[in-house]
Amino acid sequence: MRTQVAIIGAGPAGLLLSHLLHLNGIESVVLESRSRADIESTIRAGVLEQGSMDILDEAGIGERMRKQGALHHGFELAFGGGRHRIDLLELTGKAIAVYPQHEVIIDLVAARVAAGAQPLFETSEVALHDIDGARPAVSFMHQGEAGRIEADFVIGCDGYHGVSRPMIPQGVREEFQRVYPFGWFGILVESAPSSNELIYAQHERGFALVSTRSPTVQRLYFQCDPKDKVENWSDDRIWNELHARLEHKDGWKLNEGRIFQKGIIGMRSFVCAPMRHGCLFLAGDAAHIVPPTGAKGMNLAISDVKLLSRALSAFYRSGHQGLLERYSEEALKRVWRAEYFSWWMTRLLHTFADATPFERRMQQAELENLVASRAMRTALAENYVGAF
Numbered sequence: 001m002r003t004q005v006a007i008i009g010a011g012p013a014g015l016l017l018s019h020l021l022h023l024n025g026i027e028s029v030v031l032e033s034r035s036r037a038d039i040e041s042t043i044r045a046g047v048l049e050q051g052s053m054d055i056l057d058e059a060g061i062g063e064r065m066r067k068q069g070a071l072h073h074g075f076e077l078a079f080g081g082g083r084h085r086i087d088l089l090e091l092t093g094k095a096i097a098v099y100p101q102h103e104v105i106i107d108l109v110a111a112r113v114a115a116g117a118q119p120l121f122e123t124s125e126v127a128l129h130d131i132d133g134a135r136p137a138v139s140f141m142h143q144g145e146a147g148r149i150e151a152d153f154v155i156g157c158d159g160y161h162g163v164s165r166p167m168i169p170q171g172v173r174e175e176f177q178r179v180y181p182f183g184w185f186g187i188l189v190e191s192a193p194s195s196n197e198l199i200y201a202q203h204e205r206g207f208a209l210v211s212t213r214s215p216t217v218q219r220l221y222f223q224c225d226p227k228d229k230v231e232n233w234s235d236d237r238i239w240n241e242l243h244a245r246l247e248h249k250d251g252w253k254l255n256e257g258r259i260f261q262k263g264i265i266g267m268r269s270f271v272c273a274p275m276r277h278g279c280l281f282l283a284g285d286a287a288h289i290v291p292p293t294g295a296k297g298m299n300l301a302i303s304d305v306k307l308l309s310r311a312l313s314a315f316y317r318s319g320h321q322g323l324l325e326r327y328s329e330e331a332l333k334r335v336w337r338a339e340y341f342s343w344w345m346t347r348l349l350h351t352f353a354d355a356t357p358f359e360r361r362m363q364q365a366e367l368e369n370l371v372a373s374r375a376m377r378t379a380l381a382e383n384y385v386g387a388f
């Protein structure tokens with residue numbers, strides 16, 4: 001089998017890239033290790049920057065997002081017993097949407113299927129060959145049979161644990177990493193949202209976040225030990241912790257409801273550079289990870305493939321390699337800024353067990369400065385909506 005672009009991984013990066021290439025008349029094949037049902041139901045990120053919404057709209061797959069996604073013009077920062085609104089629209093002219101990642105995946109798979117280019121689901125033993133030679137190829141097992149695809153380019157969109165990144169030789173690849181000493185406990189709750197806007201709360205017991213999924217489902221997170229077990233957290237214990245971290249004297253109440261999903265995610269910052277080696281290009285989590293505090297993970301994956309689809313389109317249109325050659329450098333510029341913002345938000349809002357009393361006071365002072373200064377609020381808002 002031969003194609004122009006072989007894509008490994010049907011996450012937001014792989015599926016969107018395949019769709020954008022299709023719109024530019026470029027053929028691709030997507031290989032995915034999981035089933036369609038699995039990728040369409042895995043609960044992950046929820047926030048789309050305005051720029052990501054625009055990309056999905058321009059690609060003709062924004063209809064459900066516009067109807068079902070909730071547009072948010074601001075969010076709240078809670079600390080020291082008070083709540084402070086960050087008015088994204090007023091400060092930046094932009095907004096964000098809360099639209100779950102698995103819904104984006106459903107929209108993208110539907111678009112691929114409609115174009116007659118369904119990803120190859122449940123492939124295994126995916127291996128890359130000759131990525132810096134003349135005949136790049138990907139071999140795999142699918143439905144009990146061995147397959148091989150030869151391609152001009154191989155794109156690793158296979159997430160942090162994928163097989164693509166390790167193909168960049170160790171002497172060439174540089175990796176930067178920080179693992180945080182905490183994780184997020186995430187739950188889905190059957191109840192009306194407690195707040196019209198997201199609430200990011202700093203509290204001495206640990207960070208908490210109030211988000212939504214729909215008019216009848218809330219998404220809530222709280223800082224926990226990354227090695228903790230879901231079984232250690234009864235519903236009662238979860239609600240006690242959330243009430244303690246989120247409710248203050250102002251009378252605002254967190255809505256309770258049936259908890260129907262629980263999970264713990266670890267938190268790390270990670271960057272691999274370069275994001276290209278020979279015919280292999282990396283995009284999304286395969287190349288970089290951010291802690292979820294700044295809501296950047298899915299957005300970075302989307303902006304990587306926007307750049308990459310432009311570069312590949314220019315190559316196939318005119319034979320020019322310039323954009324392909326600059327891809328890694330251009331993508332990494334945005335990646336590092338998002339890494340900085342996500343690290344900064346994480347440091348600002350979480351409780352570090354080893355922080356000294358002085359460092360704790362500095363954290364409070366930074367939060368006070370932030371809400372008191374329009375300039376600092378603007379910088380936060382610009383980073384959050386991705387206005388750069």
Ligand code: FAD
Pocket residue numbers: 008009010011012013014031032033034039043044045046047101123126157158159160161162163265283284285286292294295296297298301
């Ligand atoms: P992925 O979505 O990881 O897609 C990679 C795909 O490649 C997967 O479908 C995988 O099955 C497939 N794959 C892997 N290896 C192979 C292989 N060898 N062969 C074939 N296919 C392969 N971000 C936020 O901003 N907020 C959040 O709350 C948040 N929660 C998260 C929760 C979890 C559990 C995880 C893992 C991530 C979360 N993220 C969150 C991050 C965000 O979801 C990612 O940044 C985003 O999914 C990146 O998209 P991607 O396409 O690059 O990678």
Ligand code: DHB
Pocket residue numbers: 044045046047098198209211212219292293294295296
């Ligand atoms: C959600 C996830 C985030 O990481 C975030 O910063 C805000 C909202 C969410 O899943 O809704």
